[in-house]
Amino acid sequence: MSDFIPGQRFISDGEADLGLGTVLNSDPRSVTVLFAGGEQTRTYSVRQAPLTRVVFGSGDRIETDDGETLTVSHVEEQRGMLIYHGETRQGEARQLPESRISDRMQFHQARDRLLTGQLERNDAFNLRYRSLQHLQRIERHPAFGLSGPRVDLIGHQLYIADEVSHRRLPRVLLADEVGLGKTIEAGLILHRLLLTGRVRRALVLVPESLTHQWLVELLRRFSLEVTLLDEAQSRELDSDSNPFESGQIVLASQQWLFADEQRRQQAGAADWELLIVDEAQHLQWSPESGGDTGYECVAELAAAITGVLLLTATPEQSGALSHFAQLRLLDPQRYHDLDTFREEQHGHAAIAEAVEAVARLPEREARATIEQAAGDDSELHELLERFADASQDEHPELQRQLRRILLDRYGVGRVMFRNSRQHVGGFPERRLHVATLELPQAYRRTLRRVERDEDHLDELLLDTGLDHPDVLLYPELTFEALRHDESGEAWWRFDPRLDWLRSWLKQHPGEKALVLCHHADTALELAAGLQVLSGLHVPVFHEQMSIIERDRAAAAFADADREDGSPLLICSEIGSEGRNFQFCHHLILFDLPPHPDQLEQRIGRLDRIGQHHPIDIHVPTLAGSPGEALLMWYRDALDAFTRPHGLGSHVFEQHGDTLFDALLDRDALTALIAESRELLERTAREREAGRDRLLAHGANDEQHAERMIEAVRELDEDERLDRWLDQALEVFGIESRELDGGLRYLHPGPHMLEGMPGLIRGEEGFSATRSREQALARDDVQRLSWEHPLVREMLFRATEGSLGNAALALLEHSAIPAGRIMIEAIFRTRTSEAHHLHPARFLPPTTVRVLLDESGQELSDKVSFGGLAKSLRNIKKAAARDLIRERHELLRQLLDQAEGIAGARLTPILEAAEGDMRHSLDSELERLRTLSRRNPDVPAAELDALVAERGNLAAAIAGTRLQLDAVRVIVTVEPRR
Numbered sequence: 001m002s003d004f005i006p007g008q009r010f011i012s013d014g015e016a017d018l019g020l021g022t023v024l025n026s027d028p029r030s031v032t033v034l035f036a037g038g039e040q041t042r043t044y045s046v047r048q049a050p051l052t053r054v055v056f057g058s059g060d061r062i063e064t065d066d067g068e069t070l071t072v073s074h075v076e077e078q079r080g081m082l083i084y085h086g087e088t089r090q091g092e093a094r095q096l097p098e099s100r101i102s103d104r105m106q107f108h109q110a111r112d113r114l115l116t117g118q119l120e121r122n123d124a125f126n127l128r129y130r131s132l133q134h135l136q137r138i139e140r141h142p143a144f145g146l147s148g149p150r151v152d153l154i155g156h157q158l159y160i161a162d163e164v165s166h167r168r169l170p171r172v173l174l175a176d177e178v179g180l181g182k183t184i185e186a187g188l189i190l191h192r193l194l195l196t197g198r199v200r201r202a203l204v205l206v207p208e209s210l211t212h213q214w215l216v217e218l219l220r221r222f223s224l225e226v227t228l229l230d231e232a233q234s235r236e237l238d239s240d241s242n243p244f245e246s247g248q249i250v251l252a253s254q255q256w257l258f259a260d261e262q263r264r265q266q267a268g269a270a271d272w273e274l275l276i277v278d279e280a281q282h283l284q285w286s287p288e289s290g291g292d293t294g295y296e297c298v299a300e301l302a303a304a305i306t307g308v309l310l311l312t313a314t315p316e317q318s319g320a321l322s323h324f325a326q327l328r329l330l331d332p333q334r335y336h337d338l339d340t341f342r343e344e345q346h347g348h349a350a351i352a353e354a355v356e357a358v359a360r361l362p363e364r365e366a367r368a369t370i371e372q373a374a375g376d377d378s379e380l381h382e383l384l385e386r387f388a389d390a391s392q393d394e395h396p397e398l399q400r401q402l403r404r405i406l407l408d409r410y411g412v413g414r415v416m417f418r419n420s421r422q423h424v425g426g427f428p429e430r431r432l433h434v435a436t437l438e439l440p441q442a443y444r445r446t447l448r449r450v451e452r453d454e455d456h457l458d459e460l461l462l463d464t465g466l467d468h469p470d471v472l473l474y475p476e477l478t479f480e481a482l483r484h485d486e487s488g489e490a491w492w493r494f495d496p497r498l499d500w501l502r503s504w505l506k507q508h509p510g511e512k513a514l515v516l517c518h519h520a521d522t523a524l525e526l527a528a529g530l531q532v533l534s535g536l537h538v539p540v541f542h543e544q545m546s547i548i549e550r551d552r553a554a555a556a557f558a559d560a561d562r563e564d565g566s567p568l569l570i571c572s573e574i575g576s577e578g579r580n581f582q583f584c585h586h587l588i589l590f591d592l593p594p595h596p597d598q599l600e601q602r603i604g605r606l607d608r609i610g611q612h613h614p615i616d617i618h619v620p621t622l623a624g625s626p627g628e629a630l631l632m633w634y635r636d637a638l639d640a641f642t643r644p645h646g647l648g649s650h651v652f653e654q655h656g657d658t659l660f661d662a663l664l665d666r667d668a669l670t671a672l673i674a675e676s677r678e679l680l681e682r683t684a685r686e687r688e689a690g691r692d693r694l695l696a697h698g699a700n701d702e703q704h705a706e707r708m709i710e711a712v713r714e715l716d717e718d719e720r721l722d723r724w725l726d727q728a729l730e731v732f733g734i735e736s737r738e739l740d741g742g743l744r745y746l747h748p749g750p751h752m753l754e755g756m757p758g759l760i761r762g763e764e765g766f767s768a769t770r771s772r773e774q775a776l777a778r779d780d781v782q783r784l785s786w787e788h789p790l791v792r793e794m795l796f797r798a799t800e801g802s803l804g805n806a807a808l809a810l811l812e813h814s815a816i817p818a819g820r821i822m823i824e825a826i827f828r829t830r831t832s833e834a835h836h837l838h839p840a841r842f843l844p845p846t847t848v849r850v851l852l853d854e855s856g857q858e859l860s861d862k863v864s865f866g867g868l869a870k871s872l873r874n875i876k877k878a879a880a881r882d883l884i885r886e887r888h889e890l891l892r893q894l895l896d897q898a899e900g901i902a903g904a905r906l907t908p909i910l911e912a913a914e915g916d917m918r919h920s921l922d923s924e925l926e927r928l929r930t931l932s933r934r935n936p937d938v939p940a941a942e943l944d945a946l947v948a949e950r951g952n953l954a955a956a957i958a959g960t961r962l963q964l965d966a967v968r969v970i971v972t973v974e975p976r977r
């Protein structure tokens with residue numbers, strides 16, 4: 001080291017605490033270094049200067065002399081001096097000559113720590129190496145990001161999560177039938193995108209009534225810490241700051257956000273990579289009048305955010321228009337014209353037939369069907385040719401490709417996923433029980449007048465302030481609105497539905513029932529009536545209640561044994577939307593909602609995943625009333641109580657007005673029922689032949705789903721996690737005690753390192769299991785997986801901090817003379833930038849291990865890490881430091897040599913990663929290109945994004961460097977006798 005240049009930066013190998021030194025001057029024999037941090041100057045002989053040059057690489061953070069932090073992107077050398085280029089914390093580009101690095105900068109890197117004697121326990125070094133190895137394996141695993149959540153492994157959900165999270169533009173409509181797990185699918189997608197680093201910030205917008213449920217689900221099932229933002233909390237935050245920047249995942253109520261212009265602007269100004277909107281059917285839009293405030297707010301956000309998940313069980317609640325409006329939010333260029341959209345829906349049957357024909361290949365008829373659907377699509381024809389020449393072994397893969405191309409090109413399934421009970425299977429039956437009760441006089445009078453005199457309806461609407469058809473369907477509201485005399489009798493005193501309900505309770509001791517009413521007022525008064533008449537205190541659940549009150553009511557219902565427990569819960573229509581009540585199987589429809597999708601939402605509270613009992617739907621109805629007419633239409637025309645078919649809204653769109661006119665006219669009703677039934681059956685046949693069939697094929701690929709389940713199980717059962725956990729818990733100072741039933745209790749030990757998720761020193765710990773079943777059955781038990789926050793934190797600290805990156809150990813060996821030195825150097829790849837592209841799927845942190853003996857011989861082939869680690873002993877720190885100091889020069893030489901050896905091994909690693917990446921992205925690009933020629937569902941932006949991604953990934957891989965991550969010095973000693 002003869003050419004020291006003034007301004008270059010070094011640290012003293014022996015005196016690390018002096019900090020970072022600057023060469024002041026040098027001559028052929030000596031070099032003088034100023035350690036400004038310690039205000040000291042040292043002069044060394046050039047030949048033996050115990051100095052290590054400080055060189056940073058891309059991705060490193062440098063502290064500057066003016067208090068900034070610079071993240072290095074690349075380094076340039078000018079006349080022996082290094083110039084660092086990078087970005088400041090504010091994202092500004094900056095150049096920094098090495099002379100301007102802060103004198104006080106601390107060193108955490110392996111080489112500096114070793115040479116400055118900052119050594120650690122051997123087990124920490126072992127943990128570091130093993131953690132890197134596991135990361136390398138897990139980040140490439142096909143189930144990575146999906147194995148941690150506490151959910152049952154349900155095929156269609158895992159398929160959707162895998163498919164969507166792999167897309168560059170994850171913008172889809174999750175439209176499974178009610179209760180099939182859209183929240184879970186959205187959670188899985190979010191979880192994976194967060195873990196892979198593609199998403200760092202997400203905004204989740206849900207109806208006010210569901211905020212708490214989402215908060216709890218994201219925490220309990222996905223271990224995601226979410227900031228629930230409301231007005232009070234926003235005000236508490238610093239008035240200058242944007243409250244939407246206050247958390248990584250922000251959950252907010254749609255009602256709150258949509259109503260406040262300033263908050264909407266703030267949400268739009270924050271940086272997000274993913275937007276999730278639940279119950280998207282409420283967003284209203286039409287070509288004539290544009291969107292309502294909510295729609296426009298979501299449209300603005302969706303235009304700026306890469307990933308968008310819209311959730312709705314009833315995408316057509318307001319007809320094809322609302323469905324189109326949702327798709328338009330996801331891809332406005334593609335869905336720009338409502339008429340074209342309507343027309344496209346007709347061609348789906350032929351494609352569905354072709355998709356099904358694929359399974360029957362090589363039958364001639366099947367081939368003909370596919371050929372016909374393929375038109376002039378040369379790729380499909382070519383695949384069919386290949387199939388004809390292929391061996392039987394190759395058939396499944398070719399069939400998969402054929403199916404995929406057909407669905408991709410012509411299916412709606414690229415943007416929309418809809419699973420139905422019919423295709424998922426395993427759902428309990430629904431049973432309808434109607435109780436026809438006598439219409440009370442008080443209601444009858446009003447109805448008869450309307451029947452006789454049409455104008456009376458208008459008067460009634462004016463007098464009551466109610467809407468049509470509510471004024472007819474909910475006679476208790478009409479009665480109350482007309483009851484001017486406060487002292488008069490309340491409706492619940494004479495309404496026979498109350499008596500019916502009371503006797504139902506008597507006949508079903510120990511059972512629970514969810515009672516639904518269309519209006520909150522009915523729900524409240526019904527509860528009041530029950531209290532007076534039966535002394536029963538029944539919790540009510542409606543949209544005017546606070547979230548806390550609602551949760552309390554739901555809890556009292558869930559646990560009837562509590563002091564405030566109740567066998568009934570009375571809910572208003574939208575008060576209970578999205579809620580989970582599958583622990584109960586009796587549904588009492590105190591009245592019926594005016595829209596079939598609302599009826600489906602009601603039944604969906606109980607008919608959800610997790611419901612194991614047939615569902616009993618009880619409808620007390622008043623003979624001759626409009627409510628009874630509606631029941632007949634739902635039951636006889638729509639078949640709305642047996643199973644969800646998603647066609648209710650379509651029929652309603654055509655016949656809704658006539659229906660409301662026929663509520664008081666039984667002849668008209670009978671005709672309407674026949675007409676509606678005919679429309680329902682015809683549409684069902686068409687949909688079954690076309691769109692629905694295609695959607696069902698697109699929403700789930702059973703083989704893919706099966707592979708995902710297998711992949712997750714593989715990680716679930718990974719025994720290496722148990723071994724790694726034992727080592728990690730020991731190093732981090734966490735104690736573990738076996739409990740009965742395969743559980744373990746983790747709790748903080750006296751020396752536990754700070755900041756371990758879920759554990760605080762001096763406090764209780766938690767029970768944990770590796771078993772998915774056990775964790776699903778018990779809320780109080782956490783499930784340990786490679787994705788559990790504690791495991792991730794330990795993996796992170798064991799590989800990213802300085803923990804265990806420098807160590808010294810003794811090796812007892814009779815065949816090697818005592819006092820000989822070896823170094824075990826672990827290098828790892830560092831791929832900078834492009835985190836959001838998840839380069840780790842092609843190049844996870846990859847280790848290169850180099851084991852050199854004193855003579856510079858490379859032994860890693862002969863001596864394995866595990867074999868060596870087993871034979872090593874610890875040594876006292878002070879003695880280790882002395883040893884290092886004595887052998888400085890040799891260690892530096894060995895480290896330089898190891899670096900050279902490792903460097904030579906980098907090229908094949910990068911080549912393999914680049915090959916993998918190109919293989920994967922090229923074939924996807926090819927697929928998208930062909931697809932975009934046929935299927936306008938593929939937005940041009942997706943193609944551009946993919947090309948850009950390939951370029952960025954290639955650059956990231958090419959820019960990968962090897963960094964010495966950890967080093968262990970091994971000193972031989974004579975075996976102890």
Ligand SMILES: Nc1ncnc2c1ncn2[C@@H]1O[C@H](COP(=O)(O)OP(=O)(O)OP(=O)(O)O)[C@@H](O)[C@H]1O
Pocket residue numbers: 150151152153154157176177178179180181182183184185312313577578579580604605608609610
């Ligand atoms: N994989 C799973 N493991 C365990 N529970 C699940 C799973 N999938 C769904 N569930 C449960 O089934 C119920 C319905 O799921 P979820 O709320 O996600 O359905 P949804 O489709 O969003 O319903 P809705 O249409 O009512 O909004 C919830 O209680 C959920 O926790």
